[in-house]
Amino acid sequence: MMRSFFIFLFTFVLFGQYTRCGAQEIITPNERQLKWQEAELGAIFHYDLHVFDGKKYNQARNRLVPVPDIQIFNPSQLDVEQWVLSAKAMGAKFALITATHETGFALFPSQYNPYNVSQLNFKEGKADLVKDFVDACRKHGIKPGVYLGIRWNSFFGVHDFVVDGTGEFQLGRQQYYNKMVEGMVQEICTNYGELFEIWFDGGASSPAKGAPDVLPIVKKLQPNCLFYHNDELAEARWGGSESGTVGYPNWSTFTFHYTGSGESAPAAIAANHYQLLKQGDREGKYFMPAMADAPLRGAQGRHEWFWEPGDEHTIYPLQDLLNMYYKSVGRNATLILGITPDTSGLVPKGDFDRLKAFGDAVNKRFSTPLARTHGTEKIIHITLPKIQHVNQLVIQEDIKYGHRVLSFVVEAKIGSGWKVIDQGTAIGNKYMKLLAEPVHAKSFRLRLVETKATPFIKDFSIYDVN
Amino acid sequence: MMRSFFIFLFTFVLFGQYTRCGAQEIITPNERQLKWQEAELGAIFHYDLHVFDGKKYNQARNRLVPVPDIQIFNPSQLDVEQWVLSAKAMGAKFALITATHETGFALFPSQYNPYNVSQLNFKEGKADLVKDFVDACRKHGIKPGVYLGIRWNSFFGVHDFVVDGTGEFQLGRQQYYNKMVEGMVQEICTNYGELFEIWFDGGASSPAKGAPDVLPIVKKLQPNCLFYHNDELAEARWGGSESGTVGYPNWSTFTFHYTGSGESAPAAIAANHYQLLKQGDREGKYFMPAMADAPLRGAQGRHEWFWEPGDEHTIYPLQDLLNMYYKSVGRNATLILGITPDTSGLVPKGDFDRLKAFGDAVNKRFSTPLARTHGTEKIIHITLPKIQHVNQLVIQEDIKYGHRVLSFVVEAKIGSGWKVIDQGTAIGNKYMKLLAEPVHAKSFRLRLVETKATPFIKDFSIYDVN
Numbered sequence: 046m047m048r049s050f051f052i053f054l055f056t057f058v059l060f061g062q063y064t065r066c067g068a069q070e071i072i073t074p075n076e077r078q079l080k081w082q083e084a085e086l087g088a089i090f091h092y093d094l095h096v097f098d099g100k101k102y103n104q105a106r107n108r109l110v111p112v113p114d115i116q117i118f119n120p121s122q123l124d125v126e127q128w129v130l131s132a133k134a135m136g137a138k139f140a141l142i143t144a145t146h147e148t149g150f151a152l153f154p155s156q157y158n159p160y161n162v163s164q165l166n167f168k169e170g171k172a173d174l175v176k177d178f179v180d181a182c183r184k185h186g187i188k189p190g191v192y193l194g195i196r197w198n199s200f201f202g203v204h205d206f207v208v209d210g211t212g213e214f215q216l217g218r219q220q221y222y223n224k225m226v227e228g229m230v231q232e233i234c235t236n237y238g239e240l241f242e243i244w245f246d247g248g249a250s251s252p253a254k255g256a257p258d259v260l261p262i263v264k265k266l267q268p269n270c271l272f273y274h275n276d277e278l279a280e281a282r283w284g285g286s287e288s289g290t291v292g293y294p295n296w297s298t299f300t301f302h303y304t305g306s307g308e309s310a311p312a313a314i315a316a317n318h319y320q321l322l323k324q325g326d327r328e329g330k331y332f333m334p335a336m337a338d339a340p341l342r343g344a345q346g347r348h349e350w351f352w353e354p355g356d357e358h359t360i361y362p363l364q365d366l367l368n369m370y371y372k373s374v375g376r377n378a379t380l381i382l383g384i385t386p387d388t389s390g391l392v393p394k395g396d397f398d399r400l401k402a403f404g405d406a407v408n409k410r411f412s413t414p415l416a417r418t419h420g421t422e423k424i425i426h427i428t429l430p431k432i433q434h435v436n437q438l439v440i441q442e443d444i445k446y447g448h449r450v451l452s453f454v455v456e457a458k459i460g461s462g463w464k465v466i467d468q469g470t471a472i473g474n475k476y477m478k479l480l481a482e483p484v485h486a487k488s489f490r491l492r493l494v495e496t497k498a499t500p501f502i503k504d505f506s507i508y509d510v511n
Numbered sequence: 512m513m514r515s516f517f518i519f520l521f522t523f524v525l526f527g528q529y530t531r532c533g534a535q536e537i538i539t540p541n542e543r544q545l546k547w548q549e550a551e552l553g554a555i556f557h558y559d560l561h562v563f564d565g566k567k568y569n570q571a572r573n574r575l576v577p578v579p580d581i582q583i584f585n586p587s588q589l590d591v592e593q594w595v596l597s598a599k600a601m602g603a604k605f606a607l608i609t610a611t612h613e614t615g616f617a618l619f620p621s622q623y624n625p626y627n628v629s630q631l632n633f634k635e636g637k638a639d640l641v642k643d644f645v646d647a648c649r650k651h652g653i654k655p656g657v658y659l660g661i662r663w664n665s666f667f668g669v670h671d672f673v674v675d676g677t678g679e680f681q682l683g684r685q686q687y688y689n690k691m692v693e694g695m696v697q698e699i700c701t702n703y704g705e706l707f708e709i710w711f712d713g714g715a716s717s718p719a720k721g722a723p724d725v726l727p728i729v730k731k732l733q734p735n736c737l738f739y740h741n742d743e744l745a746e747a748r749w750g751g752s753e754s755g756t757v758g759y760p761n762w763s764t765f766t767f768h769y770t771g772s773g774e775s776a777p778a779a780i781a782a783n784h785y786q787l788l789k790q791g792d793r794e795g796k797y798f799m800p801a802m803a804d805a806p807l808r809g810a811q812g813r814h815e816w817f818w819e820p821g822d823e824h825t826i827y828p829l830q831d832l833l834n835m836y837y838k839s840v841g842r843n844a845t846l847i848l849g850i851t852p853d854t855s856g857l858v859p860k861g862d863f864d865r866l867k868a869f870g871d872a873v874n875k876r877f878s879t880p881l882a883r884t885h886g887t888e889k890i891i892h893i894t895l896p897k898i899q900h901v902n903q904l905v906i907q908e909d910i911k912y913g914h915r916v917l918s919f920v921v922e923a924k925i926g927s928g929w930k931v932i933d934q935g936t937a938i939g940n941k942y943m944k945l946l947a948e949p950v951h952a953k954s955f956r957l958r959l960v961e962t963k964a965t966p967f968i969k970d971f972s973i974y975d976v977n
Binding site: 106109110111113114115116156159160161163164166170199200201202204208209210211213214215217218220221224 | 572575576577579580581582622625626627629630632636665666667668670674675676677679680681683684686687690
């Protein structure tokens with residue numbers, strides 16, 4: 046009976062649909078979403094022409110005005126493997142590279158977009174940073190992904206997906222641009238092996254709105270690649286801020302099957318500072334896990350995805366990064382940190398060291414629980430050999446079966462009674478809590494107050510961390 | 512006395528100014544204009560992406576809509592030397608290549624314009640048709656020139672010099688485009704040796720109007736290159752049609768120092784179907800010789816600068832080409848014929864053969880006069896050994912001293928009196944006449960009815976041609 050239930054469930058998981066268990070629908074991830082949620086931590090590397098211009102990055106202007114001389118792109122010691130090692134040092138399981146960003150300049154030799162590395166004196170036009178990147182990722186056990194910015198293109202003159210211009214002239218160039226983008230997507234999906242995620246920044250709009258038709262290309266050529274995102278499909282969603290955090294609760298289910306590109310988002314999404322993106326929708330019919338993203342250089346009132354001179358002091362302190370981690374991975378989201386190589390072609394030492402410190406701290410905090418267990422019961426117990434100091438909890442649902450826990454409490458036996466030491470609603474892939482007040486106890490229990498069908502708690506663990 | 516007069520005159524010629532001889536100004540060419548007028552016959556080769564698209568050329572559309580896939584540019588037997596041999600066969604003394612035309616695609620590897628041959632699979636991106644062209648020209652004694660189309664650029668979105676678009680976005684891309692063009696001009700002027708002519712199609716407008724600032728670059732890097740043209744300077748002028756002919760008279764002097772680019776031409780120029788361009792201005796203060804241009808494939812109601820399938824029947828018949836020659840070179844203009852290689856990368860045999868037939872016919876008609884003379888007198892005589900059949904005249908002023916003949920008659924001694932057999936006004940570099948009725952006579956004279964200062968007739972010759 047149990048076996049046939051699993052087969053039944055598995056069938057639906059494979060096709061990314063939902064299953065009914067009793068009266069309630071359970072929305073489950075597809076294989077791509079499951080792997081992406083379980084990866085938990087990723088990195089994204091931003092690199093573009095204006096890194097080399099010696100000026101402070103001005104996104105609004107860089108979207109509008111092409112970099113005057115592309116030959117400034119000339120890193121003296123480019124070592125993309127070193128980038129990947131910085132991601133590995135922080136514990137990232139996957140990493141992305143901005144194959145194109147808002148200038149429109151491609152870091153790979155495209156036959157469709159002539160504005161690319163083959164025009165550079167650098168490496169005599171033979172550079173291919175996307176290839177270097179995916180190769181280094183695979184060498185070091187990181188899953189590679191690619192970010193394509195197609196919403197803006199200062200060189201070709203694209204402004205929020207629309208080729209700037211008038212009349213037939215605009216129309217013809219729009220059609221051309223769409224083919225250019227589709228060609229680049231095909232190149233990215235064909236020439237670099239299996240990709241973990243393809244990220245269209247700001248989404249890729251949709252062909253119905255006159256934008257390139259990218260979804261069928263990705264679906265055909267990279268069936269195992271998470272598609273993020275256009276107006277037809279979002280296999281993940283932006284978490285509503287670039288603070289590296291999401292709200293709580295944060296459900297992996299969502300109200301719509303897409304979140305919109307550019308200005309096209311449904312009004313319900315933009316309302317209340319993107320609250321819906323930050324929290325998801327417990328009753329949502331679409332599985333769409335949240336991404337928390339932030340640039341590593343986001344402290345001191347700065348927020349820089351790209352390297353700039355004199356910004357070393359803006360690297361987030363370790364404590365900030367750990368706070369982010371608790372409020373993203375610990376809230377059922379996937380955290381993607383932005384790392385930015387400098388003009389030498391390396392991740393600066395200060396950034397690298399901070400990432401490693403972050404990775405080491407996470408390892409230290411989560412690798413040695415006092416105890417752990419798992420189960421499918423409504424109440425799951427941990428009993429320590431003796432009374433101990435406990436200040437951190439981790440709970441995981443096996444998210445491939447969807448959100449089954451709707452509310453829970455964690456209790457410790459103090460004296461003869463159970464005292465609530467934490468409570469919440471969503472668990473999802475991972476729930477973490479650093480307790481405001483440490484507990485001294487021997488017996489702990491996770492009590493699932495409200496569930497859908499059989500809950501699958503794959504981990505319940507308690508820690509004493511410094 | 513004569514010697515010091517020449518020195519005086521020479522000084523002014525060098526600096527492209529005019530001299531006063533008696534009461535009348537004489538406007539003289541600079542060295543570039545002189546060589547260009549004396550060259551008399553040139554060729555221009557048009558080659559661009561859309562040659563390969565299998566469709567009829569649609570200029571209005573090609574200006575607006577980029578060619579979808581540049582990889583169609585893949586000539587199977589490209590032999591630019593063969594192109595140059597076709598120009599040589601027709602007797603051209605110089606030749607130009609469209610380094611860029613209205614698509615914006617560059618036939619040379621530009622660091623400033625990424626939309627260029629280096630993007631092609633063809634020759635693994637190593638093609639440089641401009642280099643092949645100038646090398647072949649020099650090998651075969653043809654003076655090389657370059658045509659740059661900067662007025663339109665379907666790829667970048669440039670429409671009559673203006674980058675299409677709105678607001679700051681348009682402004683930034685316009686500035687970028689201007690730098691791109693200036694960079695290409697610098698490349699063309701630096702990397703290919705001395706050029707005979709640089710031709711900006713439709714002119715290059717002017718920086719005062721927001722267009723690229725190309726004149727100082729050409730002046731600095733190619734001081735011996737004829738500059739044709741922008742709103743600041745035109746060292747030659749379009750002859751007012753693409754029929755391969757100019758009007759009569761056609762003076763090398765002009766009313767303005769420029770003719771305007773695009774829609775910016777002075778109203779006086781556009782009036783009456785460009786009559787001013789066709790005839791020049793006898794009283795004009797600027798030396799600006801006329802170009803008669805026509806595509807070789809201009810018969811049968813077609814007018815094709817670019818090769819297209821099924822257009823072989825539109826090659827001008829020999830007789831039409833000879834008529835053009837009389838009405839262009841024979842009217843003090845420089846004739847530039849458009850030759851268009853096909854998708855194999857060769858000038859088609861039919862075109863090549865017609866060009867050779869034209870060159871041979873010109874040679875035959877003009878290489879063996881019955882007699883020739885020259886002089887500085889008001890009346891110049893030719894006396895044959897016996898009465899002969901004469902049906903063609905050629906008269907040349909030494910145009911480096913400017914137009915000095917304002918009207919003339921040619922007379923033959925019939926019986927005891929002089930009978931006018933031809934008369935005209937402008938002579939300039941060359942005047943040719945095929946007489947409607949042949950003359951049988953022994954004595955001929957050229958009588959200069961109205962002149963400025965001393966006339967310099969460097970050739971007066973009579974022919975009997977079939």
